[in-house]
Amino acid sequence: MTSKIWTSAAFAALTGCVCAPAMAQTAGMSDRLLLTGGVSEVEGAAGGGLTPWALIGGYGTRDQLGASGYYTHVDTDDYSLESFGALLAVNDRVEFSISQQRFNLQDVGASLGLGSNYKIDVTTYGAKVRVLGDAILEQDSWIPQVAVGVLYKDNNRDTLVKSLGADHSDGADFYVSATKLLLAHSLLLNATARLTRANQFGILGQSGDYKPEFEGSAAYLLTRKIAVGAEIRTKPDNLAGLKEDTAYDAFVAYAPTKNLAVTLAYADLGNIVVGDQRGLYISLQAGF
Amino acid sequence: MRHENLFMGDQIMYRIYRRTNLSVSLAALAFACTAGLPALAQTAGATSAPTAPTITDGTRLFEDFGGKPGLVKIMDDFMDNLLADSRTKPFFAPADQAHIKAMLVEQFCQILNGGCVYSGKDMATAHAGMGVTEGDFYALVEDLQKAMNKNHIPFASQNRLLAALAPQHRDIVEK
Numbered sequence A: 001m002t003s004k005i006w007t008s009a010a011f012a013a014l015t016g017c018v019c020a021p022a023m024a025q026t027a028g029m030s031d032r033l034l035l036t037g038g039v040s041e042v043e044g045a046a047g048g049g050l051t052p053w054a055l056i057g058g059y060g061t062r063d064q065l066g067a068s069g070y071y072t073h074v075d076t077d078d079y080s081l082e083s084f085g086a087l088l089a090v091n092d093r094v095e096f097s098i099s100q101q102r103f104n105l106q107d108v109g110a111s112l113g114l115g116s117n118y119k120i121d122v123t124t125y126g127a128k129v130r131v132l133g134d135a136i137l138e139q140d141s142w143i144p145q146v147a148v149g150v151l152y153k154d155n156n157r158d159t160l161v162k163s164l165g166a167d168h169s170d171g172a173d174f175y176v177s178a179t180k181l182l183l184a185h186s187l188l189l190n191a192t193a194r195l196t197r198a199n200q201f202g203i204l205g206q207s208g209d210y211k212p213e214f215e216g217s218a219a220y221l222l223t224r225k226i227a228v229g230a231e232i233r234t235k236p237d238n239l240a241g242l243k244e245d246t247a248y249d250a251f252v253a254y255a256p257t258k259n260l261a262v263t264l265a266y267a268d269l270g271n272i273v274v275g276d277q278r279g280l281y282i283s284l285q286a287g288f
Numbered sequence B: 001m002r003h004e005n006l007f008m009g010d011q012i013m014y015r016i017y018r019r020t021n022l023s024v025s026l027a028a029l030a031f032a033c034t035a036g037l038p039a040l041a042q043t044a045g046a047t048s049a050p051t052a053p054t055i056t057d058g059t060r061l062f063e064d065f066g067g068k069p070g071l072v073k074i075m076d077d078f079m080d081n082l083l084a085d086s087r088t089k090p091f092f093a094p095a096d097q098a099h100i101k102a103m104l105v106e107q108f109c110q111i112l113n114g115g116c117v118y119s120g121k122d123m124a125t126a127h128a129g130m131g132v133t134e135g136d137f138y139a140l141v142e143d144l145q146k147a148m149n150k151n152h153i154p155f156a157s158q159n160r161l162l163a164a165l166a167p168q169h170r171d172i173v174e175k
């Protein structure tokens, strides 16, 4: 039920916003500067690796469309996570994303009696609206670019996640992100506050009450094409007996051209049912 | 068109707020985020009318750009890039390129605390009625970055100059 509401809200927004203004655009695409649309975070929104930023994805300016698509693979000690999706940006103002997170339980699946390589799929619908500021241009002001967004997560393993203690399989996260490029310091900072009840990014459904979580990213620009940085993301811990931890990553992002970005990271996702899940994160993004 | 767009976005968010009754907490979070950003030291000095403020923290910034001869070389490459870039060519091809380059050298020299006094027009007057878009502005920045790279200007120093120039978009970009 809620799933339907959110899906239709997302698509009403998509059709409503895209058709009218976007089709009338005559300007080109892709005029913003390299890496200023961020990359695609694991839930499909423009951001870092683990957290959405206030930047609008793609390279479209205030009178252009932007778009990007991505594929991400994370290989931790006991699992693998694939994430892929696309986003559409209108006038550097609104961003709509749709993505899939495919979580492979590998041998843990077998030990839970689900068979090895059991997969949980989450489909995530995202919308983000930039509400104030310009992270890139307003270099004489400390006001960050601020965006609010929603990520609705539709989990396909209703029975499983409920048997693990989730109250619901599907649900929405709400966030506000503040991003600022401190260009004189070659530094980009982001802070995101998220209201969520998602267990393990939504892979294990939703439990308990909405709680605020904090996410932070810092990236240092080494060249026009290369940024290095680190991120932190706190998460709820609502499933009895299945401890959940804060996630971290350290990354390098490289954009050889405007249409391509490669992100390599080392991620520590903490305990996910078993063990401490660390491993390599690689992401490819095509942007316009 | 942009306004309709914004309005749509706001309406959607409004419905989201209503449905979940989270408006107050989201607003509080937004405030906490904005207010909580660290107040790092500003690098730009006081405003001086026709161009961006001079960066006055007494570093070797001007030397990083190779002094005035360095700026002259950068501007030659910069203008070549602007004329080779289909987005900026229509603006610069018919203009007095030698004059613009000379003015840019003066302007950048003043911003970089190189002891020059910029004698050209203020940015709003110089760009009035040109219809410069945000995309054109970014195109020019990209062409400048490439010229600075070609002249081996340290990236961090490039960014200090660009940070001083960026706010001028308000006087240059028209829509």
Ligand code: HEM
Pocket: B087, B088, B091, B092, B095, B096, B099, B100, B103, B104, B107, B119, B120, B121, B122, B126, B127, B132, B136, B137, B138, B140, B165, B166, B168, B169, B172
């Ligand atoms: C921060 C960015 C910019 C800076 C610092 C800048 C600086 C200048 C300066 C110093 C002049 C000479 C003023 C004078 O004659 O006294 C000038 C003129 C000019 N600028 Fe810019 N400019 C910028 C952005 C742009 C952009 C984005 C465009 C178009 C794509 C543009 C197109 C022109 C043209 C065509 C002229 C010559 C105007 C004339 O013939 O009188 N500028 N600019």
